[in-house]
Amino acid sequence: MGKKILIVDDEQNHRLMLKIHLEDAGYEILEAENGLDGLYLAEENELYAILLDIKMSVMDGLTVLTKLKEKGLNTPVIMITAFNNVRTAVETMKLGAVDFITKPVDIDMLLKSLDNLEKVVTEEIKVNNIPDDFIFEGVYSKEGLGKIVDLLKMVAPTDASVMIYGESGTGKELVAKAIHNNSPRKNSQFLAVNCAALNENLIESELFGHEKGAFTGATSLKKGKFELADGGTIFLDEIGEMPLSTQAKLLRVLQEREFERVGGVKTIKTDTRVIAATNRDLEAMVKSGDFREDLYFRLNVFPVKLPPLRERKTEIPLLVNYFLEKYASRFSKVIKGYTKEFIEKLSSYNFPGNIRELENIIERSIILCTSDKLSADVLPELKIEDNEDIDTLDVKENEKQLIIKALKETNNNKSNAAKILGISRKTLHNKIKEYEIEV
Template sequence: MTSNKKKKILLVDDDQSHRLMLKVNMTDKGYEIFEAEDGDEAIELVMKDFFDLIIMDIKMKNVDGITALKHIKDLSPSIPVMIMTAHSSVKTAVEALKLGATEYFVKPLDMDAVCHSVVKTFDYLELQTENKTLKERLKKEFEISSIIGKSKSMRDLFEVLALSAPSDATILILGESGTGKELIANAVHNNSYKKDKPFVKINCAALPENLLESELFGHEKGAFTGAVTKRQGRFELADGGTLFLDEIGDMTLSTQAKILRVLQEGEFERVGGDKTIKVDVRIIAATNKDLELEVDEGNFRKDLFFRLSVVPITLPPLRKRKQDIPLLAEHFLKRYTEKNNRLIRGFTPEAIDKIVRYDWPGNVRELENVIERTVIMSRENMINPETLPFSLKNSAKADNGTDVMPGRSIKEVEKELIINTLANTDNNITHTAELLGISRRTLYNKIKEYGIEV
């Protein structure tokens, strides 16, 4: 199954005799071997050249294997990395596997086992490539919305999505601007039984009240100046399918009352008409406003809020799910290099670091725009911090933008640090406590004291 071109393997170990032993064995098997003395050198080589596989020691002077593995996976997520470890650091090996290493070997190495694993990995990869091209062909024909995310909050969201999409339940999508509300709405429809029926969208914030009502419910001929013909509204157009009411928090109370009636009775009249029209429409609504607050302030009907939020889906802002950032960045990099015919292989570790640290007030949309712009502006085959926009380059404040300038109280800074560390660890209490150097109990107490949401 192996192709004729010589596979390139990078050996990373600070023990020269160990490297030599591996090299002799691997060269024998027909692989082309490259060597690095430590993690730093390995990262440099990966940035410059393409390797089919990396075999790396964990314990090395300077940059160790775990740190190098993280950077290499950021640079080139699909490259298989095998880890070598001394018996005593099996725990680290498990960490390496979690970070995406494909396998680990305990020293002293069993050369036959290592060679066998390498052959198996290459065979498996070729099979995977074949499967992928097949899948990609299928995907082009039946495009399903690609929502990227591996953080706990996004994985939970996928579960809710999988359960609720095939039902007829009304779904309310909440989240800041640019968090992916429309993407989710599309996914819900595409994964429902109504996917072959109409999917109609309307932005409730884009139109003044009277025009919005005629858009939603249609109008009879002569209903108002300019209504020269009878016209069907979006509810009618969506009959049998799904209607996506975007920016629902921006509707007037009178329009809200009319929507409530359609939701409750499934009926309405066209503007200027008295014939009652019945429809069967599944509703998905979205808003970037805090709807509960709008209800409290009397701007949004409580009964409509309850009716809409049968299945509420909240998209957390990107700064609260930093784990997703490298993944999304890679995704957009691929999309925009292909679209613009550019050959950019990845991000340097420094660039990814800057991207992850930035606060992303415009969420995924801002990230997408930044990557697109960077792809167009970049003259090199790796994206480095210099190519990133000015605002990002200067995001090198303390971790995650925590502002430790004089004039702030220790409590304020402590609260922010806890919030940011939680965001970085996907709300993992144990890991957060570890990073902050405090006990879990102390962390719990502080979370309670500061009223931090987890």
């Protein structure tokens, strides 16, 4: 007998259709015509999965899902809902559903979702044996990123979507690469896309590709990142800047694992893991309607929050050594280390630009250094705080002043200022507006 699946749906014809297809796929099927009967069968049987309709006259799907969790039953639940009820389906994922599928049900999509449950079981077994040789291209201390790296070790072997939160310059792409490099996909492509750097038309072409003649300037066929990274990983940086229309197309890729090139009609299948990152409050964006709620829950399966450098100052000496080795050899300089005053001055600074700012400072210091040690006199002027716990207002003021300085140095050239600051032009535009900077 195959794995046992329980279908809970008050529409008999719909249950019959699902039963025929799933039995053909080798599953054993149990049926319940309402939530109450479904709950009883879930308690009495060892199930591989439950297909649970949301809208039923006797005990709706939300109630069944809640009661399953209350009873400690951890059988994977896939919710089935009508197109106009997707918001409710998203709520079920908050309650613990592993997926949701809209009616009319795409059988291939359903079978793929069920197949993914098998992968999750296998991956959970792998996770129990967390490898000691975790590849991380950088340095970290147990006091700083240690706990986060432990989380990365657990999620890397899986196919779960990861959302990385953190201020600009905290190393979000480095973390995404670490997840990829320690996953079964490590021998396939890792491709990064900065969602803030591209307008609506360009980002769709970048992600999904385009056909020749799809738009002005499309003189040849172009494969998009999802096509090129098939079997690998796509890193979507600054996901909060993605236009709503593109968000809808990304959601389809995450749900159905397929897409069409811009201007094309051929459906292309893709097996690509998505890791996203943002420095924005996506929950607030969901509430304001600037970010799709269903996409948020698809991406936010495994959230990782990176602390700013000011909260992990124990790592500054480690990072200085790392960047010293990197840039001293690049500039053909023999520098053996740094003075006590050098590291003390750095440790007194709160780094509004985080690790990216520290890296720039070390690179500049190495260029200016004329001895075999980095000393405090090669450091730029740093705004030293009296205490290490800088508050939000201080961070914002520092950021504002850095932007004003960059604009002044570039004669208000926003593209060049954005390069100096290590951010996209769109992000700079938003910051200028937020801080009411006169340009």
